[in-house]
Amino acid sequence: MTLSAVGSPLEMWGGVECTVNRVGDTFRDQLVLNGHDVRTDDLERFARLGFRTMRVPVLWERVAPSGLEHADWRWSDARLAQARELGIRPIVGLVHHGSGPAGTSLLDPAFPGRLAEFARAVAERYPWVTAYTPVNEPLTTARFSALYGLWYPHVSDSRQFVRALLVQCRASILAMRSIREITPGAALVQTEDLGRTYSTPLLAYQATFDNERRWLTFDLLTGRLTRTDRMWRYMRDQGIDEETLEWFRVNACPPDLLGINHYVTSNRYLDTDRRRYPAHTWGGNGRHRYADVEAVRVLERPASPREVLLEAWQRYHLPLAVTEVHLGCTREEQLRWLGEVWAAAAAARQQGADVRAVTAWSLLGAFDWDSLLTRAAGHYEPGAFDVRGPAPRITALGRMIGDLAHGRATSHPAGQGPGWWERSGRFAHGHGETAPPALRTRVRRVAEAPLIVVTGAGGTLATAFGRVAQLRGLEAQLLSRSSLDVADPASVASALAEHRPWAVVNASGYVRVGDAERHRDICFRENALGAATLARECARLGVALVTFSSDLVFSGTARKPYVESDPACPSTVYGASKVAAEQGVAEAMPAALTIRTSAFFGPWDVHNLLTRALESLRAGGAWEVPDAVVSPTYVPDLVNAALDLLIDGERGIWHLTNAGQLSWLEFVRRGAELAGLQPGRVRVSSSILPHESRGSYTALSSERGMLLPPLENALERYIKARAEKLARAQPFDALTATPAAGA
Structure with a gap:
C-alpha cells in the first residue's frame, strides 16, 4: 500500500474511536456505544467528507472472543467490502487499548502468538488490505493497564509495565510477520501517544527519564535499542533478560509510517509541591512524591504539535502521520485544535519532515474518556458527527474536516480566536494568574x-x-x-x-x-x-x-x-x-x-x-x-x-x-x-x-x-x-x- 507519496499534498484521514477495553471482567465497546456497530451507512457519510484513507477496526475481542474456530466475521466483511467499494483504503487495527479476549492479557506470554494467529486469519480473509496497526499505542496501553492499574489486568508495578509493553511490541512484530506471509507488501502503521514531560528542578531526573521512555514503542520496533541505552538498562533492572531484549534487535520490524497521537494534555508537568494540586494528581517514583499534571495548565509554552512531529522525524527519519486528532471540548475549541494540528503538520513538512496526513479521530465522538474509560457514566464528546439524535448529525467540525479533505479553504467565525490552551485563563493550580508579557503578545x-x-x-x-x-x-x-x-x-x-x-x-x-x-x-x-x-x-x-x-x-x-x-x-x-x-x-x-x-x-x-x-x-x-x-x-x-x-x-x-x-x-x-x-x-x-x-x-x-x-x-x-x-x-x-x- 502506498501511504500517500512523498511530495503529495497533505491528506486528511479519518477514524472512529473504536476502543474495546476491559475494566475488571467488563468489556466496553466504543463501537456499540456510538452506534457504528449497527449502522450500515456510516462509511457513506465518511466518504462524502472526502476520506480516501481510514483507520478501520477488525478487533480481536470483537471478531474472535471465543477463539478463531468461533470467529464472527460478518461485521468486518460488510464494512471492509463497503470501504473498498467507496474507494477508502483501510488501515486495519487488531487491538485498540485492549488486552485481548477473556483468557489472555497483556502479561500473558502466549498473547503475541495468539494475536499473530488472528492477524494471519485477517490477512487470509482480506488479502487486498495492505496496511495494519496490530496494536494501537502499546506504551500508553501498558501505562494505563500495568503501571497505573486503570485497565485490565489492573496492576501498578514497573516490572509488569515493562512486560506488558514488551508483550505488545512482540505481538506487533509477530503479527506483521504473519500478515506479510500472506500480503508481502503490507505496511506497518505504528501509533503512539507522544508528548513531552517537564518538571521542577528537583524532578529533572524523572522528566529526563520520561522523555526517554516515551520512545520505547518505536525504539523496540525499529531495533535501535542497544545495551548502551538507558532504557535497555532500565528494563534489565526490571528483570528482563538480555535474550528477550536482544530478540527485538534481531527481529526488528521498522514501521512504514509512524502514527503520532498528540493531545492538548499529552505534555506533562511534575511538581513536588503536591499541595498546589488536586489529590488525584499525586503519585511518585519511590524516591520523591509529586503531582503529575497537564503542562498546559502550568507552563507558558509546552511543546507544540509541530515540535513533537519534528522530534519524531529527527529521531527516526521515517514517514509520519498524525493518526489521532480529537479534543473533547466545546465546538469552537474543536475547530481551533484541528486547525492548529493541520497547520503544524504543514509547517513540519516545510521544515523537511515527511508528514503524510492528519487523521480526524473520533468521527462519531467518544464515551467516558473523561475518566479514562474507568466509569460507565455515559459522558459523551461529539466529533465530526453527533450521534445523540435519530441519525448522526454533522457538526461544524465535520464540515471543517470535509473542507480540508477536499482541499478547500476553511474558516468558521467561531474558530478564529486562540484555543483555551493559548489563553491565560488556562492556568490553574496557582500558576500563571496573570499572563506573562510574552504570552500576551503571542496570543491574538x-x-x-x-x-x-x-x-x-x-x-x-x-x-x-x-x-x-x-x-x-x-x-x-x-x-x-x-x-x-x-x-x-x-x-x-x-x-x-x-x-x-x-x-x-x-x-x-x-x-x-x-x-x-x-x-x-x-x-x-x-x-x-x-x-x-x-x-x-x-x-x-x-x-x-x-x-x-x-x-x-x-x-x-x-x-x-x-x-x-x-x-x-x-x-x-x-x-x-x-x-x-x-x-x-x-x-x-x-x-x-x-x-x-x-x-x-x-x-x-x-x-x-x-x-x-x-x-x-x-x-x-x-x-x-x-x-x-x-x-x-x-x-x-x-x-x-x-x-x-x-x-x-x-x-x-x-x-x-x-x-x-x-x-x-x-x-x-x-x-x-x-x-x-x-x-x-x-x-x-x-x-x-x-x-x-x-x-x-x-x-x-x-x-x-x-x-x-x-x-x-x-x-x-x-x-x-x-x-x-x-x-x-x-x-x-x-x-x-x-x-x-x-x-
Whole structure:
C-alpha cells in the first residue's frame, strides 16, 4: 500500500474511536456505544467528507472472543467490502487499548502468538488490505493497564509495565510477520501517544527519564535499542533478560509510517509541591512524591504539535502521520485544535519532515474518556458527527474536516480566536494568574475575533451567555434595550450595522408569566414582534440567529414529555406570545434556530426557584412549590449547548433541557437533600395557580437529540458551585440580573 507519496499534498484521514477495553471482567465497546456497530451507512457519510484513507477496526475481542474456530466475521466483511467499494483504503487495527479476549492479557506470554494467529486469519480473509496497526499505542496501553492499574489486568508495578509493553511490541512484530506471509507488501502503521514531560528542578531526573521512555514503542520496533541505552538498562533492572531484549534487535520490524497521537494534555508537568494540586494528581517514583499534571495548565509554552512531529522525524527519519486528532471540548475549541494540528503538520513538512496526513479521530465522538474509560457514566464528546439524535448529525467540525479533505479553504467565525490552551485563563493550580508579557503578545486578543451580539443585557440568560462566551474565547457584546430594542426595526438595523456580528443571540423578552395575563400587548411586543423583527434583519444581513421559546407553548395536559413535532396549544398569554414568536421567526428567517427550554436553575443568579428555595431552607424557613411536572434546565448546560448548535449552523425548533422530568416538589427536595438541608420543609401549595407558573405537565424531550447531561448530574454540579460560593462567604451575586423566561 502506498501511504500517500512523498511530495503529495497533505491528506486528511479519518477514524472512529473504536476502543474495546476491559475494566475488571467488563468489556466496553466504543463501537456499540456510538452506534457504528449497527449502522450500515456510516462509511457513506465518511466518504462524502472526502476520506480516501481510514483507520478501520477488525478487533480481536470483537471478531474472535471465543477463539478463531468461533470467529464472527460478518461485521468486518460488510464494512471492509463497503470501504473498498467507496474507494477508502483501510488501515486495519487488531487491538485498540485492549488486552485481548477473556483468557489472555497483556502479561500473558502466549498473547503475541495468539494475536499473530488472528492477524494471519485477517490477512487470509482480506488479502487486498495492505496496511495494519496490530496494536494501537502499546506504551500508553501498558501505562494505563500495568503501571497505573486503570485497565485490565489492573496492576501498578514497573516490572509488569515493562512486560506488558514488551508483550505488545512482540505481538506487533509477530503479527506483521504473519500478515506479510500472506500480503508481502503490507505496511506497518505504528501509533503512539507522544508528548513531552517537564518538571521542577528537583524532578529533572524523572522528566529526563520520561522523555526517554516515551520512545520505547518505536525504539523496540525499529531495533535501535542497544545495551548502551538507558532504557535497555532500565528494563534489565526490571528483570528482563538480555535474550528477550536482544530478540527485538534481531527481529526488528521498522514501521512504514509512524502514527503520532498528540493531545492538548499529552505534555506533562511534575511538581513536588503536591499541595498546589488536586489529590488525584499525586503519585511518585519511590524516591520523591509529586503531582503529575497537564503542562498546559502550568507552563507558558509546552511543546507544540509541530515540535513533537519534528522530534519524531529527527529521531527516526521515517514517514509520519498524525493518526489521532480529537479534543473533547466545546465546538469552537474543536475547530481551533484541528486547525492548529493541520497547520503544524504543514509547517513540519516545510521544515523537511515527511508528514503524510492528519487523521480526524473520533468521527462519531467518544464515551467516558473523561475518566479514562474507568466509569460507565455515559459522558459523551461529539466529533465530526453527533450521534445523540435519530441519525448522526454533522457538526461544524465535520464540515471543517470535509473542507480540508477536499482541499478547500476553511474558516468558521467561531474558530478564529486562540484555543483555551493559548489563553491565560488556562492556568490553574496557582500558576500563571496573570499572563506573562510574552504570552500576551503571542496570543491574538479575543477582541479581534468575530462578534456575537446578545440582546437582553442584564437578564439572567444574557448574562449567562456573556459569562460562557468569555470562558470559551468567543467575543460577545451584550446589548440592553436602550442599545437594541428588538421590536424597533430602526434600532435593530442600527445596532447590527454598528457591531457587524456574525451571529445574534436573542436573550431578551417579557418573562413574567402571571403578569402577561394582564399585559398582553406588552408581552406580545417584546416576545413575538421583537423576535420576528430581529429575524428579518438577520436574514437580510446573512447573520446567524438563535432565539428562545418556552415549554409553555404546550397546554400542560399531556402525560409524557413534549417533543418538537407535538402541536403547540398554549393555555397562557405568555405561551401564546411564544408561539407567535416561533411562527414569526420561521417565516422571516427559516435558517434561524429556535430553542424551547423549561424552568431555569443555575449558580449565577438569585432569581431562580431552586436558589430561592435553598436560601429559605438554609435560613430555617420552609418553601412551597406548585403542583406541576417540569424539565428543569441548568443554565450553563443550556448556554453551552445553544452555542454549539449555533456554531453548527442548526435551524428550526430544538428542545434543550437536562434529561429527566420530575415534579417541582421532587426537584426542590432533591436539591435540598444534596445541599444537606431538610427536604421535608418543602411542600406543595395549591394556592400557586398554574397560570402563575406553568401547566401541570410541561416536561420536554427531544426527537432531534437530547444534548444536555442528565438532570441529576446537573443538580450535583449546581450544588457544588453553590457550596463553593458559600464557602467563600460570598452570596450569589445577582449580576444586576432580572428573572429570565422560565426562571
